[in-house]
Amino acid sequence: MQFQWYPGHMTKAKRAMQEDLKLIDVIIELVDARVPLSSKNPDIDQLANGKSRIILMNKYDLADPAITEKWIHYYEEKGYYVTKVNSKNGNGVKAVHGVIQEACKAKIERDRRRGILNRPIRAMIVGIPNVGKSTFINSFAKKACAKTGNKPGVTKGKQWIRLNKNVELLDTPGILWPKFEDQTVGLRLAFIGSIKDDLFNIYELSVLLLDYLTQNYPNAVSDFYQIDREEESAQLLEKIAVRRGYMKTGGVYDVDKAGKCLVDDFRAGKLGKISLEEPQEN
């Protein structure tokens, strides 16, 4: 399935983020734990040069735990500080404080040697749309939500959230652009709902998702919908339609509705904890 998707205002967003990055010490990048590579854009690496880097595997509640551990290891090997979080219910969010201190150890030490004491670490959240940036910021800041307000002259117009005496967080996240040119990335982001559904055909998308699930999580669909296993995705969709009683006028089973239902159930985590990509050995 080919589909087109466009960066829209990404050039402007990139420029704004470049400016913001000048103000901060550590970049906290959110990725979606189900697609930790497809939801990450390597272009940030150029912009980030020299900053401490943290990766948060967000929505880990929806991802396959064993594969999430592999990804954590994969990114740690690449020099990132990594932890998993569920921003929605707050699991793992508190631990991010420790990760920030760890990631900024060298900078804190450097400041101390220069006699600079009590200068807070400044952090910024970045990530592609829908990865959970706002949810994370709300969750992280909940207990500590005392905005430091504008600091005229230094950081004009910027709002900082003081998390504790050591850390300040820029309250607006940086929006990263996905790898638009890669169709596989596009497809995986479509599966998780990061691309508007009107950009592709939901039936075709559901067939491709079923192909993947049959291959990698063979019982997920049959268990959830209480139907027999089936190799053919089109037949599976028909069985879902029958099971759910999705009919069109004229007595035909509505497989489009079954497809939409499958995609929605997957996104909501009802089919189980499922990851869509694994790190490649290299």
Ligand code: G4P
């Ligand atoms: P963004 O700022 O990066 O664009 O993302 P945002 O925080 O708006 O989150 C996008 C969706 O992801 C929201 O769902 C949010 O609730 C959900 N989400 C964020 N973090 C997690 C997580 O760790 N686990 C799970 N399961 N979901 C998460 P929504 O459907 O748009 O809103 P709502 O129905 O949850 O209110």
